Amino acid sequence: MQGGVTVAKKSGKAGSEDQVARLPKKIYEKELFRLQAELVKLQEWVRLEGARVVVVFEGRDAAGKGSTIKRVTQYLNPRIARIAALPAPTERQRGQWYFQRYVEHLPAAGEIVLFDRSWYNRAGVERVMGFCTKEEYQRFLSQSPIFERMLVEDGILLRKYWFSVSDAEQERRFRSRLEDPMRRWKLSPMDLESISRWEDYSRAKDDMFVHTDIPEAPWYVVESEDKRAARINMIAHLLATIPYHEVQRRPLDLPPRPAAKGYERPPRELQTYVPDHANSLR
Numbered sequence: 001m002q003g004g005v006t007v008a009k010k011s012g013k014a015g016s017e018d019q020v021a022r023l024p025k026k027i028y029e030k031e032l033f034r035l036q037a038e039l040v041k042l043q044e045w046v047r048l049e050g051a052r053v054v055v056v057f058e059g060r061d062a063a064g065k066g067s068t069i070k071r072v073t074q075y076l077n078p079r080i081a082r083i084a085a086l087p088a089p090t091e092r093q094r095g096q097w098y099f100q101r102y103v104e105h106l107p108a109a110g111e112i113v114l115f116d117r118s119w120y121n122r123a124g125v126e127r128v129m130g131f132c133t134k135e136e137y138q139r140f141l142s143q144s145p146i147f148e149r150m151l152v153e154d155g156i157l158l159r160k161y162w163f164s165v166s167d168a169e170q171e172r173r174f175r176s177r178l179e180d181p182m183r184r185w186k187l188s189p190m191d192l193e194s195i196s197r198w199e200d201y202s203r204a205k206d207d208m209f210v211h212t213d214i215p216e217a218p219w220y221v222v223e224s225e226d227k228r229a230a231r232i233n234m235i236a237h238l239l240a241t242i243p244y245h246e247v248q249r250r251p252l253d254l255p256p257r258p259a260a261k262g263y264e265r266p267p268r269e270l271q272t273y274v275p276d277h278a279n280s281l282r
Contacts, residue, residue: 042244128197174192
């Protein structure tokens with residue numbers, strides 16, 4: 001038990017899709033809000049202690065990484081907790097040391113950085129889709145543990161989460177996005193490639209774990225057949241692995257409003273107002 005959160009022991013093999021019991025919404029929302037309150041406490045501890053936290057989110061397409069990141073950051077200060085979701089590298093970045101553009105996004109003292117995908121792109125999509133050479137891939141597997149040990153030795157709190165989802169559940173989520181015009185933007189041709197290359201991505205993940213699941217920075221697998229449970233489990237684990245504590249904040253009081261000193265607001269007709277669209281809905 002750390003930070004008011006208990007870590008469960010590792011579970012066994014995940015069941016099939018039919019065996020997954022969805023976490024009831026009321027239970028989920030109540031626990032999520034409690035965990036989010038703990039995240040606010042963690043944020044204040046990070047700020048005052050000058051800690052540096054890096055959280056890596058990796059996993060299958062449609063496994064729930066993005067929605068989990070949203071819940072993590074929902075009540076946090078974006079000046080302290082920020083998301084790093086890097087686009088494809090530029091021509092100049094392709095000529096840099098591979099890890100260089102990720103180093104630019106690492107936290108300073110008092111900051112939390114959540115990587116929505118990370119340097120592990122090279123071990124996944126770049127390897128499977130042929131976007132890197134065999135030599136570049138092998139060099140990544142060799143350098144990644146060294147890079148991460150350097151981060152940890154320098155005091156960065158590094159946590160790596162792999163979101164795991166079955167092929168059937170992934171396809172169901174893809175179809176749901178395809179049929180929803182508000183979420184269709186989440187689908188790209190690269191996402192759809194992951195269906196036909198399911199086994200290739202599985203082998204790539206297995207090889208990646210062999211080389212990069214190191215004691216200093218282990219991988220933590222999040223079973224995400226049930227997105228609600230996955231969010232709860234991931235946040236609870238993160239809180240439980242960081243030795244934060246609630247810090248005392250200086251109490252704040254609203255000051256008394258001073259007496260008016262003759263200020264007069266300019267006439268409303270001198271300013272341009274947004275039309276009252278809300279009133280047209282009444």
